[in-house]
Amino acid sequence: ERAALELLRDAPAITLDGVNISLEANIELPEEAADALAAGADAIGLFRSEFLFMGRSDLPSEEEQYQAYTSVVKTMNGRPVTIRTLDIGADKTLDGETTVATNPALGLRAIRYCLANPELFLTQLRALLRASAHGPVRILLPMIAHMHEVKAAYRAIAIAKEQLIARGQAIATNVQVGAMVEIPAIAIAIEPFVEALDFLSIGTNDLIQYTLAVDRGDSEVVDLYDPMHPAVLRLISNTINAGERTGKHVAICGEMAGDAAMTRMLLGLGLKAFSMHPQQLLDVKKEVRESHTNALRNKVASALNRAQRIDLNDL
Ligand code: PEP
Numbered sequence: 001e002r003a004a005l006e007l008l009r010d011a012p013a014i015t016l017d018g019v020n021i022s023l024e025a026n027i028e029l030p031e032e033a034a035d036a037l038a039a040g041a042d043a044i045g046l047f048r049s050e051f052l053f054m055g056r057s058d059l060p061s062e063e064e065q066y067q068a069y070t071s072v073v074k075t076m077n078g079r080p081v082t083i084r085t086l087d088i089g090a091d092k093t094l095d096g097e098t099t100v101a102t103n104p105a106l107g108l109r110a111i112r113y114c115l116a117n118p119e120l121f122l123t124q125l126r127a128l129l130r131a132s133a134h135g136p137v138r139i140l141l142p143m144i145a146h147m148h149e150v151k152a153a154y155r156a157i158a159i160a161k162e163q164l165i166a167r168g169q170a171i172a173t174n175v176q177v178g179a180m181v182e183i184p185a186i187a188i189a190i191e192p193f194v195e196a197l198d199f200l201s202i203g204t205n206d207l208i209q210y211t212l213a214v215d216r217g218d219s220e221v222v223d224l225y226d227p228m229h230p231a232v233l234r235l236i237s238n239t240i241n242a243g244e245r246t247g248k249h250v251a252i253c254g255e256m257a258g259d260a261a262m263t264r265m266l267l268g269l270g271l272k273a274f275s276m277h278p279q280q281l282l283d284v285k286k287e288v289r290e291s292h293t294n295a296l297r298n299k300v301a302s303a304l305n306r307a308q309r310i311d312l313n314d315l
C-alpha cells in the first residue's frame, strides 16, 4: 500500500472536479526541507523558526539565522517558503527566561514577545529579508489578534529593510507577509486582516485551544479538545470565505490539515491549501484526488448553518 502512495508523489493534487489543491509541508529544522521536497510538497507552509532559538543559552545571530533560512529556500528551489517569526512562550520557552507568566498561553508570547523585544525581532526580520534574495519567502506572524500588531510588524519590516539597504545588502522587493489565524478574535473579525495581509494560515492547534478553553497540552481535558466542534469549524469557514472573497491564499497549518480522515471535510469548507508533516502528504493527496468538492461543500455548509455536528462518515 505504501508503494501505491509513492506513485502519487508526482501526481497533481487535483480533485475529481478539477480544483487544484496546494499541499505544503510543516518543518521545524532546516534539514527537514529535504523531506518536504522528497514528499512532493508544493511549498513550505510553516517553518517553525523557534526551534533555532530553543535549547541554547544564547540567541542565534542574524548570520546564523540567514544561513538556516537560506538553506531551506535553496532546497525548495523556487517553491514558496513560509517562515514563521519567533513563536516563543506558552508551550515553548527560551533558556534563561526568568519571568514566569501568570498564564503563559494568554501572556507575552509570539508576536507580543517580538514587538516587546525589537532588537530580537529586527535581527530575525533582517535574516528573513536577506534569505528572500534567494527565492520566494513568506513572512508569517504568529498569534495576531489586533490590527495594531499587524501595523507594528509592518513598521518593523520597513525598518529592517532600510537597515539592509543602508548596508547595501540584497533583498527581494516582493516578500509576502501573512498572519496565523489562531486566536478566535481574528477569525471572527477577519475582514481588515485579510485586506491588510498577503495571506493567512489557520493554526488550528491553538485556535481549538482558545475557542474551547481547553489547554492543548493538558491530558486531563484531552476529551474536550474537539476539532469538529461546530464553533471551531465556523471560525475556519469564516477565514476561508474571506480568502475566497479577496483572492488571498488561506492555508491550514495545524494538525487537522495532515489528518487524512478530515481532508474531505476541509475540502467541503473550501480549503485549497493544506500544510502538514511531510509524512502525511501522500495520504492527504490520495483523498484530494478521490474527492468531488461540490457535493462536499453543500453538505458541510448546510450542517454549519445549523451549527450541527458533521459526521465524517457521512461525507
Ligand atoms: C497551530 O497553533 O495550529 C500551529 C500550527 O502552531 P503551533 O502548533 O506551533 O502553535
Ligand code: MG
Binding pocket: 182, 203, 205, 206
Ligand atoms: Mg500556534
